[in-house]
Amino acid sequence: MTTPITVPENLWDGDGEGVITAWLVDDGGQVNQGDLVAEVMVEKAQYEIEAPVSGVLTIAKQEDEVVAKGTSIASLET
Amino acid sequence: MAVPLAISSVTLQRPTVEEGLLAEEGLLEMVCQGELSLGWLAWSPRDRGLVMPRRHERLADFPEARARLAERGWPVRFRATGGTPVPQSPQVINVALAQRCRVGGSAAHLEWGYHRLGDPWCDWLGHLGVADADLGPVAGSYCDGRFNVRIAGRKLVGTAQRWRRVRGCRDMALLVHGAMQVEGDPAELVAVVNDFQAGIGDPMRFRAERHIALREAIPGFQPETLDTLLARYRG
Numbered sequence: 049m050t051t052p053i054t055v056p057e058n059l060w061d062g063d064g065e066g067v068i069t070a071w072l073v074d075d076g077g078q079v080n081q082g083d084l085v086a087e088v089m090v091e092k093a094q095y096e097i098e099a100p101v102s103g104v105l106t107i108a109k110q111e112d113e114v115v116a117k118g119t120s121i122a123s124l125e126t
Numbered sequence: 127m128a129v130p131l132a133i134s135s136v137t138l139q140r141p142t143v144e145e146g147l148l149a150e151e152g153l154l155e156m157v158c159q160g161e162l163s164l165g166w167l168a169w170s171p172r173d174r175g176l177v178m179p180r181r182h183e184r185l186a187d188f189p190e191a192r193a194r195l196a197e198r199g200w201p202v203r204f205r206a207t208g209g210t211p212v213p214q215s216p217q218v219i220n221v222a223l224a225q226r227c228r229v230g231g232s233a234a235h236l237e238w239g240y241h242r243l244g245d246p247w248c249d250w251l252g253h254l255g256v257a258d259a260d261l262g263p264v265a266g267s268y269c270d271g272r273f274n275v276r277i278a279g280r281k282l283v284g285t286a287q288r289w290r291r292v293r294g295c296r297d298m299a300l301l302v303h304g305a306m307q308v309e310g311d312p313a314e315l316v317a318v319v320n321d322f323q324a325g326i327g328d329p330m331r332f333r334a335e336r337h338i339a340l341r342e343a344i345p346g347f348q349p350e351t352l353d354t355l356l357a358r359y360r361g
Contacts, residue, residue, distance in 0.1 A: 058229070059289075060236045069181045069208070082291075092209040092271040093236045093287035094179065111184070 051101045052120040055088055059095060065114045066090030068121060075107040079124065086121065101126055133165045136353035143175035143203050143214045150222045150301060151206050157299040158292050163226040166359055168352055170219045170308075175203040176318055178211040182326075191325025200318050207286035207303050209269045213318045217310040217339070219352065221247075222303040223359055229296045239287050240273035243302040246358035247275045247283060253354065256343050266336040268319040275304065280338040282306055308347065312337035 055066060070087045073079050079099040086097040099105075103124030109115055131139050131149040133156070141149065146169045156162045176195055182188060183204075192202045200213065214220075223243050244261045251259035261273050264281040275283035283306040290299050307315060313334035320331050340347050 058235070069179065089179070089181075089208040091236045091240075091273075091287075092207070092269070092285065093239070093289060094206060094208045095289045096291065098291055111181070 049126050051103065051124045051126065053085065053097060053100065053122040053124065055097070055115050055117055055119045055121060056095070057117050059117065060090055060093075063116070064090060065116050066095075068109055068111050068113050068115060069094065071107060071111060073105050075105060077105050079103065079105055088115065088121075097121075099124060131167055131169060133162070133167065134356075135168070136356045137168075138219065138349045138352055139167070139169040140172045141169055142173045143171040143177065146171055146214075146220060147177065147203060147205050150224075150303060153222060153224045154206070154288060154290060154299055154301040157224045157226050157301075158290050160292065160294075162224070164359075165224050166356060167222045168219065168356055170216060170349070171214050172216060174200055174213070174215040176200045176211050176322055177203045177205045177214050179208055180204045182211070185326045187326045191322055194325050195318070195322060198318075198321070200321075205286075205303075206288045207301065208288070209271065209284070209286040211319050211322050212269045212284055212305055213315040214305070215310075215315070217307055217315070219306050219308050219349065220303065221306075221352075221355065222301060224299060224301045226292060227298045227300050229298050236287060236289075237273075239289075239300045239302045240285055242300075243285060243304055243359075244273055244275050244283070247304065247355065250355040250358060251275070251277070251282075251343075254344055254347070254351065264336050266333040268316060268332040268337075275306070277338050277343050280336055282338050282340060282343075307337065307339045308349070309339055309341045312339055 103126040109121040248259040267281040316334040
């Protein structure tokens with residue numbers, strides 16, 4: 049089963065975009081539910097993104113890529 | 127030897143830049159672990175440094191720029207909040223507020239976090255006799271954002287945040303930080319940031335006249351007055 053990792057919808061108002069500032073796990077890495085996997089910056093705020101489930105990470109958006117709210121930035125294969 | 131900073135003290139503390147940044151991360155972690163629901167740190171470094179998010183390390187010319195600044199007495203340090211390079215020195219006072227927030231409510235918005243720190247700061251400035259303090263962007267200032275504390279349109283306080291989930295539940299922990307130049311000429315600090323800009327080959331330069339130090343607006347300001355700002359963050 050594939051579970052997406054998305055940028056939260058309720059983090060900020062308006063249509064501004066964020067940027068992926070860091071992946072904390074390599075592509076193909078095994079993560080546990082709740083592990084920190086990435087950081088997204090928007091409006092000078094660093095937001096930590098956790099793995100919603102345990103699984104193998106496939107990164108879809110690279111560091112320094114621009115992302116909107118709700119964007120799927122990676123997936124987890126369980 | 128480093129002494130741990132006191133959480134929610136109304137006395138201004140004087141750590142090194144590195145100790146202050148570590149204390150802020152520790153404060154956020156205390157909220158994440160459920161040890162606190164609200165706390166703050168007020169500190170002014172006793173040394174100097176140019177502080178930035180770690181992603182700047184990926185810039186091609188970063189190692190040379192870092193070495194150049196270190197030679198001039200401005201070592202690079204990394205912080206957990208977002209934004210771009212900001213100088214820290216004994217001329218700067220920092221206030222960091224950490225708070226537990228319920229996800230799904232208005233507290234989940236970044237805007238709420240900036241107002242949580244910035245609105246009382248503007249109110250405090252008004253109490254000290256500054257009539258034209260507000261929140262907003264300052265074009266031409268370093269580390270600009272939409273929620274600087276401004277005096278007459280010039281940047282007094284730069285603000286930034288970090289959000290982390292509270293362990294074992296859906297609540298979030300917010301760390302919101304403000305850095306305010308209190309004394310000295312803003313041109314000295316702007317020059318440090320512009321030096322870094324030159325070192326990494328970025329053509330953007332910042333303008334000293336877009337910044338203001340607190341003592342330009344309040345010549346008689348005493349750091350002890352800070353307790354009346356910190357009191358505004360209780361509850």
